[in-house]
Amino acid sequence: MEKGFRISTIIRAASAVAALLLTIFLILIFNKSHRPTLFMLFLSISVCILSSSAFIAVVDPKKVQCANEFKSSTQDNNPLCLIQGAMSVFGLYATAAWLLVLIVHLYMYTIWKSNVMHKRYVLLHVFCWGLPLVLTTIAISMGAIRYEYGENCTIGHKHATYLLIIPLLLMIIPGFIALSCTVFYTIKNMNTIRMDPSKRVPWNSFVVAFALMCAMIVSSVLFLVMVTQWKHMAASPAKFTPWYRCIGSGGDQTTCASIIESVVPNPATMFAADSSISIIGFILALLVIFRPQFICDLKAAMAKSDNNQDTMEYGRSDDDEVKRRASLSETLGSTSSIYNKNGNKTPTSY
Numbered sequence: 001m002e003k004g005f006r007i008s009t010i011i012r013a014a015s016a017v018a019a020l021l022l023t024i025f026l027i028l029i030f031n032k033s034h035r036p037t038l039f040m041l042f043l044s045i046s047v048c049i050l051s052s053s054a055f056i057a058v059v060d061p062k063k064v065q066c067a068n069e070f071k072s073s074t075q076d077n078n079p080l081c082l083i084q085g086a087m088s089v090f091g092l093y094a095t096a097a098w099l100l101v102l103i104v105h106l107y108m109y110t111i112w113k114s115n116v117m118h119k120r121y122v123l124l125h126v127f128c129w130g131l132p133l134v135l136t137t138i139a140i141s142m143g144a145i146r147y148e149y150g151e152n153c154t155i156g157h158k159h160a161t162y163l164l165i166i167p168l169l170l171m172i173i174p175g176f177i178a179l180s181c182t183v184f185y186t187i188k189n190m191n192t193i194r195m196d197p198s199k200r201v202p203w204n205s206f207v208v209a210f211a212l213m214c215a216m217i218v219s220s221v222l223f224l225v226m227v228t229q230w231k232h233m234a235a236s237p238a239k240f241t242p243w244y245r246c247i248g249s250g251g252d253q254t255t256c257a258s259i260i261e262s263v264v265p266n267p268a269t270m271f272a273a274d275s276s277i278s279i280i281g282f283i284l285a286l287l288v289i290f291r292p293q294f295i296c297d298l299k300a301a302m303a304k305s306d307n308n309q310d311t312m313e314y315g316r317s318d319d320d321e322v323k324r325r326a327s328l329s330e331t332l333g334s335t336s337s338i339y340n341k342n343g344n345k346t347p348t349s350y
Contacts, residue, residue, distance in 0.1 A: 004267075005150040006061070008274045013058045015281030016051035019044050022285045029300070038118075039105060040208065042128065043098040044284060050091025051281045053152070056084040061151035073153060075145040085145035085153035086136055089164070093132030095280065096171040096216060101128060103209050107178040110201055111185050139163050149226070149270045157230035165227065168220050176217065179209055208287045215276050215283060222273035229265040 026041040057064040063080050067073045073081035101124055105117040117124070139145060144159035155164045186193065186201055193201055246256035 004271045005274065008271065008278045009054050009058055009061065009151045011275070011282070012051050012054035012278035015278055015285075016048055016054060017281075018285035019048035019051055019281035022281075022288055023048055025289065039098060039102040040205070040284075040288060043095065043102060043212075044288075046091055046094035046098050046128075047281045047284055048091075049087060050095055050277070053084045053087040053091065054278070056080055056087075057151040064151060064153055065147050073147040075140065075143060075153075078147075078153075081147055081153035082140070082145055085155070086140060088152060088154055089139055089145070090132050090136040092164075092277070093135055093167065094128060095212075096168050096175075097128040097131060099209065099212050099216065100171045100175040102205065103175045103179045103182075103213070106202065106205055106209060107182045110182050135163065135167055148230075149265070150274045152274065157227045157234070160223070160227045165220060165224050168216070172213070172216050172220060175209075176213060179213060182206070183210075204288070208284060211283050211287060212280060215280050219273050219276040222269055222276065225269055226265045226273060233264060 023041065023044045026037060026044060029037070064078070064084055065073060067077040067081075071077060075082035075085060101117065105115075108114045108116055139155050139159065142159060142163070144155045144163055145153055146156040147153050148156060154160075183206075186206075242259045246259055
């Protein structure tokens with residue numbers, strides 16, 4: 001299973017790169033009047049923070065997994081575990097928060113034709129950045145970050161229920177309900193939407209929100225299953241006696257681990273939970289970048305950049321050109337005004 005977690009870590013690191021490239025592209029085509037693009041930008045930044053935690057373990061995972069030969073890593077005995085765990089937890093909270101904001105915006109815009117979300121930018125940033133920061137700070141203050149599985153440090157199973165799973169579900173469940181209502185409304189009124197251009201639905205944002213919501217739900221459910229198994233495992237320490245005897249008699253880790261396979265969480269479940277988080281950046285980047293409208297927007301942004309470069313080279317901006325033409329119009333207008341209604345020239349001072 002080590003190879004599987006190694007692949008998952010590499011995918012997560014590549015996912016961070018994809019999210020970073022998407023962030024740069026979204027900045028290039030940034031338009032304040034296009035709200036989904038704005039929310040997508042902050043969502044991409046959150047995913048980039050979440051996935052970037054993999055770079056700490058991508059070269060040597062043992063630096064994160066182990067404090068020494070006998071102890072697994074915690075935030076107290078391994079600073080790298082603390083950094084990776086803080087990035088991962090904060091990024092996960094922020095991703096769920098901005099995903100909720102995007103879905104609520106789509107709900108309000110599609111059903112109620114309201115852009116009320118863009119009038120609450122300060123509150124949105126406090127919610128989407130401030131709340132994750134507070135929750136991450138609480139987790140660190142409680143010493144909850146430790147190595148659990150794979151190549152990641154995260155909130156340990158003792159605190160995971162109320163510090164990780166419940167906060168995530170409180171953001172995922174309302175988002176899922178709002179997204180479901182929006183989808184049902186769209187399907188029910190499909191004919192009206194097709195005939196009325198004013199009721200255009202932002203399908204690309206819908207697809208992104210739906211895909212990321214599925215990934216978040218899968219990872220949350222699988223992690224909840226693992227936490228339950230870990231708690232049962234911790235409640236029955238006697239079940240590890242055969243493992244201790246195997247290790248004490250000089251058995252290798254692989255052989256000894258096979259003895260307690262029925263006690264520890266299923267490796268396939270752990271791999272699926274880890275992978276569902278690792279691919280979020282790829283999902284976001286692929287669905288946003290590889291669509292015709294995004295390519296057109298990017299070309300338009302590049303063309304605008306080229307025009308600005310030409311303006312700098314020739315020393316004349318578009319505003320200067322407008323002023324020059326306005327001045328010419330005023331001159332022509334003043335020239336024509338020196339004739340009266342009868343066509344006779346009126347006295348004019350030069």
